[in-house]
Amino acid sequence: MNETQAKSRRGTFLVVDDEPDILDAIARLFRRDYHVLTAQSVKQARKLIEEHDVEVVMTDQRMPEMTGIQFLSELRRTHPHIVRVLFTGYSNISDVIDAINEGHVYRYISKPWKPVELRLFVAQAFEHFRTQRERDRLLEQLQSANEQLEHQNALLSAANEELKILDRVKSVFMEIVSHELNTPIAILVGYTYLLRKELGDQLPSVARKALSGIDTSSVRLKNISNRIFKMLDDDGAHTTLELEWIDIAKFVDSLCEQIDPFLEERGQSLDIDIGTGAEHILADEDKLHDLCLNLLMNAIKFSYDGQTIALQIAKCNDEQVAITVRDFGVGIPDEDVSQIFDVFFSTFNSGHHSSGQFEFQKRGIGLGLAVAKRFAEMHGGRIQVESKEGKGSHFTVYLPTHPEQPEVSPLPQRVPSHHVPH
Ligand SMILES: Nc1ncnc2c1ncn2[C@@H]1O[C@H](COP(=O)(O)OP(=O)(O)OP(=O)(O)O)[C@@H](O)[C@H]1O
Ligand SMILES: [Mg+2]
Structure with missing residues (x-):
């Protein structure tokens, strides 16, 4: 593992203080556990944050350009995922409490600290970062699963609507087939029969041929109409x-x-x-x-x-x-x-x-x-x-060999079927 890989496996820890000694002491304390970056000014800290994937920022409250709390509130807006901790040497404690209560600062530690305490403190800050990141990841997954579900739901209701329309179309079609089509067909069949019966012998051969054509075609039409009717009839005798x-x-x-x-x-x-x-x-x-x-x-x-x-x-x-x-x-x-x-x-x-x-x-x-x-x-x-x-x-x-009266299964989705053959 090279140095860069090793660093990237450890969390990146940025410490901001205008006192180089403190920075140096902290860097040495955490060198093995984290990828430690140090900044002596807010300006430098901002630059490092842009260049690195910083997980935890720890800053002194007393800085020349702005207070630590001001810097951390700015960070909250620009990089909300970074865990923000504060240390302070003097006792402006009420500002610190306000800052914590308002959510600008995750925790604070007062100077001077014992190294063991500081270690624990920083470890908790990194743990907090990881928990938050895991929570965000799970939320993202949940959201994408939700979106998928919504999409599926939309598809389902569209399909349902389509089915309803098809069902209505089918009923109308049944009406047409059973009445509008069958009645004229029956009349056609009846009249050709009558014509043939009454005038059969007297008709010239061309008319007889035409009559027979009408006959065959209307019988064929009737067959088709019957077959479609029976096919679409879900509740009738054919079920x-x-x-x-x-x-x-x-x-x-x-x-x-x-x-x-x-x-x-x-x-x-x-x-x-x-x-x-x-x-x-x-x-x-x-x-x-x-x-x-x-x-x-x-x-x-x-x-x-x-x-x-x-x-x-x-x-x-x-x-x-x-x-x-x-x-x-x-x-x-x-x-x-x-x-x-x-x-x-x-x-x-x-x-x-x-x-x-x-x-x-x-x-x-x-x-x-x-x-x-x-x-x-x-x-x-x-x-x-x-x-x-x-x-x-x-x-x-x-x-x-011994069939039972079945429960009628739903018909194939697109088109239901009953059929009388030719
Ligand atoms: N014995 C067979 N040999 C070759 N192809 C067949 C045979 N039986 C069916 N097919 C194929 O399957 C298709 C569907 O058959 P199906 O009986 O459902 O319809 P069809 O005979 O075309 O029309 P219909 O039976 O409604 O008059 C046929 O069009 C044909 O292509
Ligand atoms: Mg066939």
């Missing part, structure tokens, strides 16, 4: 489970009835495997149907023409059954896998994106998997995916 024993063979038949036309269009086939022990499952049939249909429709859309898709329902053990939908289609890029269960996540591609239901890579609005996940979780189950881009995907839903 409770209606558990019943499902005959899986019949259940799969009804799924096939719905997807067969699409499989046929795409020249694809479905390989079905119902394992022993999985002939009956206790679940909410509508939700399980939606869930499987979403997975199967995705498998159809993201497989190539002519490929086979596999549906397997099997008992894993006494507690769980697994429903697996496997395809050998385009697969999912690694960077998308973590997001595919998010509401409205759909890998948008203007070339492919349209309201197509089963055509190759026709993305929808990105509700299917979010709803599948929610329905699985409502049963106390979970859904998991394994996929490799270019090789295909493998979705597995694990359901408990």
